[in-house]
Amino acid sequence: MATTDYELSPVKFSRLTTRGIILGLSLPQVIALATGAVIFIAALYAGGPAALYTAPVWLTMAALAVVGVGGRKLIEWVPITGHWVWRKAARQTAYRRRIVGPRPAGTLALPGDAAALRQYEDPESGAVMVHDPHAQTLTAILEVTHSAFVLMDPGEQERRVHGWGRVLSTVCRSGRIARVQVLERTVPDSGSGLSQWWAEHGRDDGSWVAKTYAELIERAGPAGERHITTLSLALDMRAASRQIRSAGGGIKGAAEVLRQEMHTLTTALRAADLKPSDWYTPGDLAVMLRTAYDPQIAATLDRAGDIGRDLATAGPVAVEETWVRLRSDSAHHAVLWVSQWPRSQVYPGFLAPILLSSGIRRAVTLLYDPVRSDQAARDIRKKKTEYISDQSQRQRIGQIEDASQSAEYADVLQQEADLTAGHGVLRYTGLIAISAPSIDELDAAVAAIEQAAIQASCETRLLVGQQAQAFVAAALPLGRGL
Incomplete structure (x- = not known):
């Protein structure tokens, strides 16, 4: 009997684009340089010492556009810093639960912009669905169990990778899915x-x-500690408006449409040899929200049975946000953004140093935003046109072609080839939320995760000025983005 040896195929990620509006300059940089140039030229026409008097202004605009700090140009820090200053002045960086004040029915008792989220319990499936009235999404959550990927032989790993690819392709073909969130977190084992x-x-x-x-x-x-993997499916209520109206309209109609997508997803997961559990009930979601903000209570709730399974009281009691970290009930938190995925070819298990790091309380989130095939084709054509026009402009002024720009253009061509072959296009974002009982332990855990990311050929950056919003996106299975 003949035997066939299967080899595990390496994968390659597209680079984070650095292309700008013109000559690699982003829109804020162009606006800053144009403003400085207009002021300088106007001062020259005015004559006299006007150019000298206005020098602080146009020099500042030039410095904002050219000088970089922390991986960003100074002009790109302006909206982040301005938003943080406004939130600080409005006292939106601190949250305290009103113990004696009644909470609006159906809310999740979460701080910040997540306070608008509503819960809906589907009477047919018993699943809890989270409604975001601002983003117009309806999200359902389920837990997924699987065999240890790193212990499988290369042939089985290759088959599992293709199976997961078919799951994502199914999501892309739907056209009604706003986002898919894969959340893998560690919790203390009771x-x-x-x-x-x-x-x-x-x-x-x-x-x-x-x-x-x-x-x-x-x-x-x-x-010990346990690893829990959840998958959140967010329905785009705007894209599915016609189907929602046909189902009766409102949240009930959206829930019926979402149930169809839930059935399709569970079928695709089983075909990929993944074991989906029942969809989360309000009690399951309440425990997950409570343990995210208060990790020390996880082991107690695991042994407590039905205690702590009320969504009305699942949110944190107190939250304090600073520029680089977040503090809630019993832990300090920090969120890292995976700013660069591996630039060279890697094998599918490349995230093992991060996912298998022991002794660190962390949650790793992958956010997948499906792009419709027609929109993806338009975006690719637009990118190709912009790359070609930028190349001709650089040749006209004698600027040397950068190797990174050529690599980004090659990534665009590869995306076009994959789209033509029938594959889906997804925009993905990686976030890592790290928790620890004290600030010193948190800093040590962040340093350990950053080193693990280097071993995984990834680049991470600490998010600043938006830790509260980033924590909701990274540590909670609500399908929220940044």
Whole structure:
């Protein structure tokens, strides 16, 4: 009988584009330089010492457009800093729950811009659906279990990768999905899982081996951690407006349309050898929200049965946001953005250094935004035209072609070839939320994750001025973006 050796194929990510409006300059840079040039020319026409008097203005505009700090130009820091100053002045960086004040029915008791989120319990499936009235999305969540990918042989890993690709392709073909969120997080283990396994499969015959094994489970169980993977499916209510009206309109109609997408997704997951659980109920979501803001209570809730499963009280009691971190109930948090994925070819398990880091409380989120095929084709044609026009302008002024620009153009051509071959196009974002009991432990955990990201050939950056919004997107399964 002949045997076939399967090899695991490497993958390659598109580069984060650095192309601007003209000659690599972004729109804010062009506006700043144009403003400075207009002031300078007007001062020259005015004559006299006007150019000298206005020098601080046009020199400042030029510096804002050219000087970079922390990977951004100074002009790009203006909206971030301005928004932070406004929120600080409006006292929106601190949240305290009003214990005696009633909460509006149907809300999730979350701080910040997530306070507008509403819950809807689908009477047919029993699933909780999160409605975002501003983004016009309706989101459902389920937990997914799977075999250890790193322990599989290359042939099985290759098959699983293609299966997951078919799942994402199914999402792209729908045209009604706004976002898919994959959230993998670590939570402290109460030891109940090991104890239950020993009670069901163990043989407690009173021997020395049985006693030693039982003592090991009792000591090691609470010190361990569990990995939980959830998948959130967000329906675009604007794109599905016709189907929603046909189903009766309103949230009930949207829930019926979302149920169709949920059934399609679970079928695709099972075909990819992934095991989806039942869709999250309000109690399941309440526990997840509570443990995200208050990690120390996770083990207690795991043993408490039905306690803590009320969405009306699942939110944090207090939140304090600073420029580079967030503090809630029992933990300090920091969110990293995966600003650059591997530029060279890597194998599908390249994120193992981050996902398998032990002793660190963290949540890794991948946000997939499907793009319709017609819109993706228009975007690719626009990018090709802009790259070609930028190239001719650089040749006209004698500017040397940059290798990174050529690589970005090659990525666009590859995306066009993949789209022509029938593949879907997704915009993806990677976020890592890290939690620790103290600031010193948080800084050490952030440094460890940054080193793990380097081992994974990724580049991470600490998000500043938006930690509260980033934490909701990275640590909560609500399908929120930045």
